[in-house]
Amino acid sequence: MKVAVSRKEHFNAAHRLYNPDWTDEKNDLVFGKCNNPNFHGHNYELIVTLIGEPDSNTGYVFDMKVLSDLIKEHILKQFDHKNLNLDVVYFKSMNPTAENIAIVIWRILRQQIDDKFDLKIKLYETERNFVEYPVH
Numbered sequence: 001m002k003v004a005v006s007r008k009e010h011f012n013a014a015h016r017l018y019n020p021d022w023t024d025e026k027n028d029l030v031f032g033k034c035n036n037p038n039f040h041g042h043n044y045e046l047i048v049t050l051i052g053e054p055d056s057n058t059g060y061v062f063d064m065k066v067l068s069d070l071i072k073e074h075i076l077k078q079f080d081h082k083n084l085n086l087d088v089v090y091f092k093s094m095n096p097t098a099e100n101i102a103i104v105i106w107r108i109l110r111q112q113i114d115d116k117f118d119l120k121i122k123l124y125e126t127e128r129n130f131v132e133y134p135v136h
Contacts, residue, residue, distance in 0.1 A: 004120075005061045006049040009071050011080035014041040015096040039083060044101075045124035046075070048109065052117040062117060070112050075105055098125040102133040 017034040018027045027035045034040065048071055052061045082088055084096040090104045102123040110119055124130040 002051050002053055002118075003061050004049050004051045005064065005067075006047050007064060007067045007071060009046045009048070009068075009076060011044050011046065011076050012041060013044060013079050013082050013084050014039040015084040015091070016040070017095055017097060019095065039085070042125050044079075045130075046071070046105065047122040047124075048105075049120040049122070050113065050117045051120070062113075070109065074108050074112055078108075079105075098123055098129065098131045099133070102131045106133050 015034075016036060016039045017031040019030075022030070048067065050062045050067065054061050078088055079101075084091045084101070088096070091100070094100050094104075102121045105123065106119060106121045109121075113119055120132065120134065122130060122132045
């Protein structure tokens with residue numbers, strides 16, 4: 001009997017989408033306004049979901065206060081009000097697309113959360129554009 005529990009958080013960050021191996025023209029063609037050399041920002045909405053069986057003693061799948069603290073410590077401190085390209089080590093050599101941001105967040109949190117829980121990340125870059133990782 002598995003149950004999914006989710007925590008929603010918010011962070012603001014700037015980034016630039018570009019491939020340093022491409023010409024400026026090709027970067028503009030592929031990434032458009034997102035290739036602005038002076039960067040641009042988003043108000044990201046992050047939903048972290050854990051799936052598991054409720055504990056017989058507490059009734060919790062996972063203590064949501066603990067999950068909130070893990071997200072704040074390991075994600076928000078690194079990502080919130082940062083330039084992802086310049087300030088976040090994971091994106092020194094990785095294009096900070098929403099897809100890559102979600103994968104990085106999953107990898108960071110996966111190290112902090114017992115493997116008995118399935119972990120899913122949903123990241124809204126805008127109200128209409130979001131990504132999910134992993135997808136099964």
